[in-house]
Amino acid sequence: MSSDSDYIENDLLRRIADGDEVAFTELYNRYWKKVYTYLLRMTKSHEIAEELLYDIFTKLWTGRELITDIRNMDAFLSKVAYNKAISFFRYTATQRKMQELVAGQMADLYVEDTADKLLDGEARQLLQEAIRQLSPQRKLVFTLSREQGLTHEQIARQLNLSTQTVKKTMSHALQSIREFLHKRGLESSLLLYFYLETRK
Known part of the structure; x- marks a missing residue:
């Protein structure tokens, strides 16, 4: 990610931390498809992938005050998606x-x-x-x-x-x-x- 992109995303995260729903929607639109595709590949179920995706972003919004601590959102969401899928398998x-x-x-x-x-x-x-x-x-x-x-x-x-x-x-x-x-x-x-x- 370039320095300009870093600046744009960091600004986006600061706005989200302040409760900006528009900024959060922008973040969601930027990453949801990649996270969903990853979850679908792991769970083999559209319904489960959608549910886990919703849960990930819901909790991301709930804990938005700490979102500026995330240095690499792409890597962070990939790790969270992996852990969510594994937790789902264990629960099932x-x-x-x-x-x-x-x-x-x-x-x-x-x-x-x-x-x-x-x-x-x-x-x-x-x-x-x-x-x-x-x-x-x-x-x-x-x-x-x-x-x-x-x-x-x-x-x-x-x-x-x-x-x-x-x-x-x-x-x-x-x-x-x-x-x-x-x-x-x-x-x-x-x-x-x-x-x-x-x-x-």
Whole structure:
């Protein structure tokens, strides 16, 4: 960066530190595309890249009093974008583990407290196995619907998913359970049919 460019950017940062929103918009327009492209390359998701980009610049504005301490904005934003992406991956991994743990506990609780009153013997055990073999997300959506009686919209809000995603996930979960039970000769059970088809 030339000395003239350095002067222009330093002046821009001073204006931002003073709360100049126009100056901040100028800074954003200067760097957003490069940061977004970097985040997209790392996360492979437009939605996630946009969310992380928004978070980066929101916090940059919130801490604007210290922005003049940044000597190389390009390098600074690249480092921040990298750290944001890594933090997101770590958080996602943690959430998957937590969802799997919670879903497992919820499934156990539901089978013991509710399914136990509906089914007995081998059928109850097979139903429990069918729930356990679901993926973590399907298991969580399924148990939220079956145990707590939440609607698709309520589940979507709670898990920060789209309603359509919840519907598809629930449909896949039900299909998986049906196939599991069908292979074990329980397809004719009216009780199981009612259990699987209610609360859609």
